Amino acid sequence: MQSHFIINDTPLSLYRYPISQSNRSLQAWDAADEYMLSYLEEQNLLNDDSNILVFNDSFGALSLNLLDWSTTVVSDSWVAHQGISENLTQNSLDAPKLTIADSLNPLPKATSIVLYKIPKSKALLTEQLIKIKETLQGNVTFIAAARAKDIHSSTLKVFEKYLGTTTTSLAVKKARLVFCQLDNQQQHSSPFPTIWPLENTNFHISNHANVFSREKLDLGARFFMEHLPKLHEDQTVIDLGCGNGVIGLTALSRQPKANITFVDESFMAIASAKENIEKNLPNGISQCQFTVNDCLSSFEANTADIVLCNPPFHQEQATTDHIAWQMLNDAHRVLKKGGELRMIGNRNLAYHIKLKRIFGGCKTIASNKKFVVLSARK
Known part of the structure; x- marks a missing residue:
């Protein structure tokens, strides 16, 4: 069973991976994906020179909507990598500007926009934010998203600690955005592994x-x-x-x-x-x-x-x-x-x-x- 995902008038048929799995009731995207993409469009944040870095995109809801720009999607999940590739094929999409990387790869320094799906693991959140801060400059546009119930005050403190000034949006469809300025001057060494x-x-x-x-x-x-x-x-x-x-x-x-x-x-x-x-x-x-x-x-x-x-x-x-x-x-x-x-x-x-x-x-x-x-x- 496919899921029809329409954002900014762009229809996509998105599947969870693997397609053959017996549980087909789960959707291949969530309201946080929709909110983040709508915000990009409404605020006119994308231009011809945008270089986008996407974190933790599970099945391509974000990255498949950003194929006109130079986009790198980072995920620790092999299933997510396969899901994005499979959904590209299912939608007959070419992706010459899309790079799929794992969480151990260096981040691209030429990044102007970071779209960050907040992971369940606080340790992974910490590790990824430290890498973002040590790699990217302060003028980067940083937008994170998750279900509103998964964004706690402790979550926001992590963003404040490792990136800098942090604010949030109003909730829409039970999802919320988090905005960060990379202005925290303190550098943190990764505690991992x-x-x-x-x-x-x-x-x-x-x-x-x-x-x-x-x-x-x-x-x-x-x-x-x-x-x-x-x-x-x-x-x-x-x-x-x-x-x-x-x-x-x-x-x-x-x-x-x-x-x-x-x-x-x-x-x-x-x-x-x-x-x-x-x-x-x-x-x-x-x-x-x-x-x-x-x-x-x-x-x-x-x-x-x-x-x-x-x-x-x-x-x-x-x-x-x-x-x-x-x-x-x-x-x-x-x-x-x-x-x-x-x-x-x-x-x-x-x-x-x-x-x-x-x-x-x-x-x-x-x-x-x-x-x-x-x-x-x-």
């Missing part, structure tokens, strides 16, 4: 800004690590939704002759996972692969012995289980016959129901008041 010791090991874990568990091992990962399957030499193991890679790192430390593939849709997550293998188990780096991907969509069927997984339950602001469904279905397709999916989840998410539908059954390995570790074999 953060580095912390992994308990009961000699390892130190590196976390880039947009990666979960930035200061210590989270409770779910700790419980999962206690109940990982015993690996054999030369087994092919996938750490799906790897984050900082601590699960795959632990698996490799226990079976140094396993082959581990780290998969995540976050560029920062994959960078973190790679750094953590290089620093902690450098002799095992040749047995590891690091892949930015939409679940396991590009992986061949019947190729993995073990898939380890801790599924997320949201995509940015949207709480949804379609990602978990895709992860579990992809794991079933990619596993060899007899291969095992070992996963952890909050007890209330009832993943055992999904596993029974996909695999035909599952086994509870361990549980506590909050988490359950499940096993399903193909």
